[in-house]
Amino acid sequence: FGQNSNRHTSVKKVLKLMGSRFEITVVAPNEEIAYVNIDEAVMEIKRIEKLISSWDLDSETSEINRFAGIRPVKVSPEVFALIERSMKIAEITSGAFDITYASMDKIWRFDGSMNRFPTEEEVKLSIVKVGHEKIKLNAKASTVFLPERGMKIGFGAIGKGYAADKAKELLVKKEVLGGVINAGGDLTTWGTKETKERWTVGITNPLDKEKVFSWLPVVESSVATSGNYERFFHYEGKKYTHIIDPRTGYPTTGTRSVTVFAKKAELCDALATAVFVMGRDSGIHMVNQLDGVEVVVIDDDNKVHKSSGIIFNKTEEMN
Numbered sequence: 001f002g003q004n005s006n007r008h009t010s011v012k013k014v015l016k017l018m019g020s021r022f023e024i025t026v027v028a029p030n031e032e033i034a035y036v037n038i039d040e041a042v043m044e045i046k047r048i049e050k051l052i053s054s055w056d057l058d059s060e061t062s063e064i065n066r067f068a069g070i071r072p073v074k075v076s077p078e079v080f081a082l083i084e085r086s087m088k089i090a091e092i093t094s095g096a097f098d099i100t101y102a103s104m105d106k107i108w109r110f111d112g113s114m115n116r117f118p119t120e121e122e123v124k125l126s127i128v129k130v131g132h133e134k135i136k137l138n139a140k141a142s143t144v145f146l147p148e149r150g151m152k153i154g155f156g157a158i159g160k161g162y163a164a165d166k167a168k169e170l171l172v173k174k175e176v177l178g179g180v181i182n183a184g185g186d187l188t189t190w191g192t193k194e195t196k197e198r199w200t201v202g203i204t205n206p207l208d209k210e211k212v213f214s215w216l217p218v219v220e221s222s223v224a225t226s227g228n229y230e231r232f233f234h235y236e237g238k239k240y241t242h243i244i245d246p247r248t249g250y251p252t253t254g255t256r257s258v259t260v261f262a263k264k265a266e267l268c269d270a271l272a273t274a275v276f277v278m279g280r281d282s283g284i285h286m287v288n289q290l291d292g293v294e295v296v297v298i299d300d301d302n303k304v305h306k307s308s309g310i311i312f313n314k315t316e317e318m319n
C-alpha cells in the first residue's frame with residue numbers, strides 16, 4: 001500500500017500485572033501485529049504469575065509454603081529451576097537475597113496495614129525460620145521441601161525480573177524486532193527502537209519519582225531498580241523500605257536506590273535487592289567481582305556510587 005516496508009512502528013501498553021505497573025513496548029511492521037505480540041507477552045506474564053505468586057493460593061509457591069514442615073511438594077521444572085537459581089544468588093550474596101525471607105512477611109507488611117512496630121521477640125521468632133540453606137531440593141523427584149513449620153518462600157525480589165526475561169524470550173522466538181518489557185522497574189530490552197536507535201533507560205531520581213537523573217544506553221540487556229520510594233512505611237519519623245535484611249530481620253536502611261545492569265532481568269532484580277541489603281560498599285565490591293554486572297547506588301545522602309564499569313556524565317550529588 002505504498003508503505004515503506006522498512007518502516008516499523010512501536011506500540012507501548014501499560015497495564016497492571018503481578019501487583020505492579022508493567023510497560024510493554026514492541027516494534028513491529030504495523031500496529032495490529034504489535035498488539036498481537038503484546039497480548040502474547042501478557043499471557044506469558046500471567047502464566048508465570050499464576051505459577052509463582054504468593055497471593056494466589058493455587059500457585060506452586062503457596063503449595064510449597066502450605067506443606068512446610070509436613071512434606072516435600074512436587075513442582076514444575078520451571079519453578080524448581082527458579083528456586084535453584086535463587087539459592088545460587090543467595091550464596092553469591094551471602095544471604096542478602098534470600099527467598100526464605102518470606103517467613104518475616106507476617107510481621108513486616110508494606111500494604112499500609114501496619115499499625116505498630118514488631119517487638120524484638122516477634123522478630124526473633126520469625127527470623128529463625130529464615131535460611132536458604134535449609135531448603136531441601138530433590139532434582140530427581142522435582143520436589144521442594146521446607147523442613148520447618150512456619151518456613152516460607154517468596155519470589156517478590158526476583159519474580160518480576162524472571163517474568164520480563166520470559167516474555168522477552170517468547171517474543172524473540174516469534175521474531176519480534178525489538179522491545180522493552182518493563183516489569184515494575186525490572187526491565188529487559190532487545191533489538192532497537194523503530195528508528196534503529198538504541199534503547200535508553202532512565203534512572204529515577206529517588207527524591208522525585210517524576211524525574212530522571214541519568215539516561216543510560218541498554219543494548220540487548222536488562223536493568224532493575226530497587227528503591228525506597230515505592231513501597232515503605234513511616235514509623236516515628238523514620239522511613240522503612242520493603243526490603244528486609246534476612247540476617248537481622250529488620251528493614252534495610254542507608255540506601256535510596258540501587259540499579260543493576262546485566263544480561264538477564266532476573267539477575268538484575270535479585271542483585272538490586274541484595275545490594276540494597278548489603279549496603280553501598282560491600283554491594284559494589286561484590287558486583288565488581290561479577291562478570292557482566294554493573295551497579296549504581298544512591299545512598300541516603302544522595303551521593304551516587306558506581307561499580308567499575310559504569311560510565312556516565314553525572315556523578316555528583318543530586319538536588
Ligand code: ADP
Pocket residue numbers: 096097098099101154155156157158160184185186225226227230242243244245246269270272273277
Ligand atoms: P520491587 O518489588 O520494587 O521490584 P525488589 O525487587 O527489591 O523490589 O523486591 C522487594 C520484595 O522482595 C519485597 O516486597 C519482598 O516481597 C521481597 N523481599 C524483601 N526482602 C528480601 C530479601 N532480603 N531477599 C529476597 N526477597 C526479599
Ligand code: MG
Pocket residue numbers: 156157158224226268269270271272273
Ligand atoms: Mg529485586
Ligand code: MG
Pocket residue numbers: 156157158160161186224269
Ligand atoms: Mg524487583
